[in-house]
Amino acid sequence: MTAIAERVLDPTQAVYDYRLPARQPWSKVIQTGQILRIVDLEGNQAVDTLIYNAADTSERYSAPDTVVRQGNIFITAGTQLISNAGNVLMTVLNDTCGRHDTLGGACSMESNSVRYGLHKKHLHACVENYLLELSQYGMNKRDLVSNINFFMNVPVSGDGTLEIVDGISEAGKYVDLRAELPVMVLISNCPQINNPCNAYNPTPVRLLIWD
């Protein structure tokens, strides 16, 4: 949990400052060297995130390549977020939360029907957010892969047991990501209300960008 950024990032100097409401999608192209901060405003809000090479979106975030490259399933300060072509898309500069998940993937209408009951199928879900946001780029479900769940804690025990447990985040915790090439960042501010990842209550997050 070491901070590797020397710069002091002053929110009043940010070139972009947006409050992303609970349950909503967001996307933006971040230029090389720009820093994106995601702030967990009220605590334990899962922020589902995918990253694409803005010039060629068939190159995108790869959870397994990221996990294997760093030899660890958790994302934290110092983690390089690796693409399916082996390139570093973004680097985690600072992390005041401590760990983030990249095994659990996103919720969808369809997985909700399996996980929580067939009658839960029509709840809003991250994949719905993703699809709506991706549609403006001519992209669709083909472009979805396993994502990052910022502020989520998903440990794996020795026998493989995987649990989505109470988060270790809290109000004001944040993560800073530096773009290593021009990237399109896609976020679903997770609408999940059925498990502890969002403390059963989706809340807004703040997104800041510095040049």
Place this chain on the structure above:
Amino acid sequence: MVAIMNATETNATEINPEWVVWSEKLPGGAYWHGVIPRWQTLRITDLAGSQGVAMICYNAERPMERLNVADTAKIQFNAFLHQGQVLYSDMGRVLFSITADTANGHDLICGCSTTESNRAKYGVGEYNKFGQNDFNNSRDQFLKALGKWGMCRRDLMPNVNFFSRVTVTPTGGLQYMSESANPGAYVDLRAEMNVLVVISNCPHVLHPAPHYRPQPVQLTGWRSPAPTADDPCRTANEEAIRGFVNTDSWWAQRPLAPGYIL
């Protein structure tokens, strides 16, 4: 809590020769692709102590639907696959049931080897007289196979690795367990829809051997018994039951209109 079948309860099945539809040996470093029809079974047999076999799979009739390893792990609360579990698609449906498994573990976390990972481990490969690279990697093998189905990098999702056991330490570290090697072990995958399968028989990205010597596996497609009402995979837990409601519902309504292209 979810009932989990113990690995020691494995009901090893001799395949009646009359049930075998096809069988072929896949050399180390090679790939295979094909379709397993609903309720036929693909058996992958580890002939000589495999170093890992990577697999991706799709709904053969509509490949936009594909394996989702994140859903497969989280819906079953387990990152290690074993008998009695299923492979979920990204549409809340089941692609494969694991009806038998005598191996020491299967990995959902680590993805596949790449040009870069092989170069770091084995050095720079060369093309031999058969036109094969010394050090084929699974990422490229997947892309070659997908290309033959009109698919590309956009269609790649994280894969499963059979015959590989990778544990996770409390601090999140990855450990490849050498007891994965288990010559003679096999895994039976019963298709629950028509499933397009791509297999790359290249070493697991974390396999510790410094030399590139992937071992052959046997692939056998066979007409397995249709699942019964009390089928262990279909009734394993509430999530499985719902997954099969979704799967059987799609099977009943899948497109049959003229001009529909398989």
